[in-house]
Amino acid sequence: MIFLIVISYFIVSCGFKVEGVHSEEKINFSTFIQTNNANTILYSDLKEIFSLNSIFVDSAPSFSEAVLTIIEDSSGQRMLSVSATNIPREFELFYSITYSYSIGDRVIVDPETIFVSDSYTFDERFILGKDIERENILNKLSEDLASRIYRRVFLSIKSNDISEQQKN
Secondary structure: OHHHHHHHHHHHHOOOOOOOOOOOOOOOOOEEEEOOOOOOHHHHHHHHHHHHOOOOEEOOHHHOOEEEEEEEEEEEEEEEEEOOOOOEEEEEEEEEEEEEEEEOOEEEEEEEEEEEEEEEEOOHHHHHHHHHHHHHHHHHHHHHHHHHHHHHHHHHHHHHOHHHHHHO
């Protein structure tokens, strides 16, 4: 028991923290997420990460200071391997997004594409479990993309020193 307390103390004292959707790094601009399809997993995750980090996600571009434009958002799966009897054994799930971020008329993040993927094995005897595993992997990939986009936008704003320029 004492060992756990000592280890916990050292981990906390060295500045270690578990990274989640909530970040201490804030983007100080109300943001509108412009997309052709607001019914995707990624749209929900982006809205959540921006909202959890104290950013007002506007419902209309005319009220927002910044716009996150989702140019393309796609996901799917590819077969990676088959058995000797031609039965699928492994699939790759992927999620891809092309986006840009602008504040007013100034483009902060030029259009860029992020691609993430993961694979899972397939067994027709456990089809229900594999469907759940597939959905969990897609959710994980979407959360990863949303987090990467948030960090990229934050670092671009910080490196351009935009928040200070806007306030002056």
